[in-house]
Amino acid sequence: MYFIFAHPAIIYYSTVSYSDLANVNGKTSLIYLGISLLLWISVFGITFYLIYKSSFLTQKNIAYLLRYGKRVEAKIIEAKTAVLQNKKFAHKKLVLELKNFNRDTILHSLEINDSRPQENRYEEGNWITLIIDENFKKAPYITLDGIKTKVNYSLYFIWLFFLAAIISYYVYSYKTENFGYGWRFLSFEHPLIISPLVIFFIGFIFWLIFVKLMGKFSFRNKSSLELKFKGQKTIAKIISAEQTGTYINNQPQVKFELTYTDISGKIHHNSIKKIVSLMEIGNLQQKEKEIFYLIDDPNTIAFTDDLYEI
Structure with missing residues (x-):
């Protein structure tokens, strides 16, 4: 967060000069404004899709699996309860033994939130039913029979908070930096352009490491x-x-x-x-x-x- 927002602002506002705004080309400034808006629209559009994908789309896919997925019986051969527990749920890590679609015996690990831990449904030796997408097109591909889902809206509120913050910064920058010359104060070095570029750069680094590099050495x-x-x-x-x-x-x-x-x-x-x-x-x-x-x-x-x- 520091390198995305604070660092570009510190560098810019410690070096900027508004003395020559009258000689700045207005069309160039509008181009910079368009680049800035395009970058931020891309940032918020991509992050909104990722949040939607991990919430409502996942919930929709799970509902599809419960209706059309293949049911497979699995035996719990190991069950570990996390040390830190939620007040409403018991977080458990299960190791399951089951037959795959070709009747070969396999092991599969699964993490669950048990809403009724007092019933001891997920103990070693118990049998549970998995529901699997046979075509592996609907993430999360595998779920428990009878699972109940609930969307966590906290990420949407965080998304809205940052959206409001960026809009407010546009207004603040215009009011305090235009000096009667409109958007001529906007340059490539301005945080309204540098900050979203830093976001894309950090995202590219993560993609390069965890998808392109690590993906070559491990199965996705x-x-x-x-x-x-x-x-x-x-x-x-x-x-x-x-x-x-x-x-x-x-x-x-x-x-x-x-x-x-x-x-x-x-x-x-x-x-x-x-x-x-x-x-x-x-x-x-x-x-x-x-x-x-x-x-x-x-x-x-x-x-x-x-x-x-x-």
Whole structure:
């Protein structure tokens, strides 16, 4: 927040001079005003969509899943209750054992808010019903049977607060900086332009790290879930395992060359790149390892233990 709002304002207002406003081109100032408005409209439009996607759209998708999703029975083999509890809910982390769509036994982790913890519905050994989107198009893709949803409006109020603040800053800047020359005070260095650019720059950095960079070394949620629940389990022979020279957090990336046979008897040669912890380097000499592959696309594969960590 400091680098988005305070820092650009401190730099601008400590260096700005209004002595030459009469010689500023009015058309150029209007272009800057248009750029500023376009940037802020984009910022508020994107953030509103993200808030809507995580609230009303998710609620709509869950309602769709409850009506049309595939029901699968799952056994709770581990249940942990969070130390910090909400007054109304007990937050629990469950590890479930169930059959995927191809009848292979899989493990799946799920976090829930239990509104009736006194009933002990989510204890080890109990059975629960999951509802799954068979096409994996409706996020969150998997939910509990009988789940009840409620939208948290706090993010909408925060969004409205910042919208009102930016509108107020436009009014404040115009009243205190125009000196009778309209928008001629507006330049590229003004916080009304720099601040939204900083927001997009920070968003780009997060996208670069967590989507483009980290996404290459780990399965993203949708693809991993689809592979886990629609995939076929088999044993792959490890031909070779070599470090690629890439490191993430000082941990090496390893390329595994594999060969495996699909359900139709066809032999496939494929590879998997993954980040391996330094503690596991000594285990790279394994000759075989269990994997999942998609029957419709046998080249889409993942190690079973990696999928279970999702």
